[in-house]
Amino acid sequence: MPKNFIITSETELRSQVKRWRVKGKTIALVPTMGALHAGHLSLIAKAKQHADKIVASIYVNETQFAEGEDLDTYPRDHANDCEMLRAAGCDLVYMPKKMYADNHATTINIAGPALGLESEARAHFFAGVALIVTKLFNRVQPDLAVFGEKDYQQLLTIRRLTADLDMPVRILAAPIIREADGLAMSSRNKYFGDEAREIAGRLNVIMQKCAKKISQGADIKISTDKACQQILDAGFEHVDYMAVADANSLALLTGHLTDTPARLLVAAHCQGVRLIDNCALIR
Template identity: 50%
Template sequence: MIETTRTVSTLRSWVKTCRQSGKRIALVPTMGALHEGHLTLVDLARRHADEVAVSLFVNPTQFAPGEDLDRYPRDEQGDRAKLDARGVSMLWAPTPDEMYPDGFSTTVSLDGPALGLETDHRPHFFGGVATVVTKLLLQVLPDVAVFGEKDYQQLQVISRLTRDLDIPTQIIGGSTIREPDGLAMSSRNAYLSKEERQVAPVLNITLKAAGRAALAGDDPRTTETKAISQLLAAGFARIDYVAIRHAESLAPLTSADIKAGQPMRVLGAGVLGKTRLIDNLDPRSA
């Protein structure tokens, strides 16, 4: 039976009990509104640990004014039932006051893979993510933590953060889980109208085509521009980026880099109706 806690002190008591029993702990951080993509991360975590904790926290510091903090989907009761069925031991569901008590004034600053892409359009985002993830990792001190590859830049930022700060947690990326038509599963997909839902898979289709073109020798910057035009023509209201990047550093790749076999990722983000969608893929395996 899953246990739920909302305070750091009771969470650490659970961690201490696990450690005294010699058990490995895995953490899966989430913002709730769980779908099958989240649950596959839980399954992956269970393969790497004896006990799995899932955090459920809609982190206010990664939302800018005017973003969807207030309307972000929430269903703690339903989430708890799904996690219980998946064999999760602990649901860590703190309140904002528990995570950010009066006087909280410490943040984590970033460089490297945090620069550009999401940061160009949501400059607040990774500072909020890095701070809350650092807190979660120090609260649970898990042996492993599992994050989805759908948020690929975030995964690279967190991997770098744990290495740079000597946080002794192995970061594992879980593959993106997709709907039958290729749309990456996301809690925000619930915002899409019926008509927008029909258009949404074009993001994945376009990123695949851009990857194939770059692998065939087309100039990456020209390919990115063409992909953006295609997405706008398909009905997206705004495209924040289509980017062909090095898979680890997220630095831009040239045609020569791609020909030389540098690891590659194609990433995209755009707004369809009022919903912001992101996706990414490795074109060599897509």
């Protein structure tokens, strides 16, 4: 590894960022929780198109996990992650041992696009995301940050956060990277055995068929209800939601698709693993 490629200290991070700033360099941040795959590397590639220096963070953020979720078992392979980031052209990996002091007492309450959908199943989630993103932005002071469209509601929530709090950080979106059968790449895909993995691959197929019908004029509720049943018939245990929402505000849409840019979003459970996915709807 290059010298100072991996930094764990906030002080060292700020010093390196300052050195880059003195030289007039622009900086992009790609926040991750590790367990990297090609989807993460696509974020690095996107960042390299828009900034001189790329910082990737690796931190499994405890504030976005609720009791009973997979904080302790979340996949971790930091050595491999850092090698992948080096090969992808990342300039610095920020890997703090902790992000919250023992007496940390501040929270962020975010509404707007954070309400509904994911919040119905994981009420804690976006408060934790908003907090860690704010802290990382404060430490790295990037010009821009890149997030994937797979977590579409998270993407819009972070855009709302930066706008509302006057953060001078441009938020760029990178498209979903998929496996050969269409399954959206995710660190949690590592949990699957062969049987579950085959079932999981059916989610995108059903979602895309539903999206096509809605785009061709079918009723949204009838189409999403039918798709939910198809997901269950395919072997999933539960569907948290399948909904059509305004692509900019995430306000839920009903009836028939109009000229309003829209997104079809789904969350479902496959043999103990919760999957999310989404796609654009084009009328």
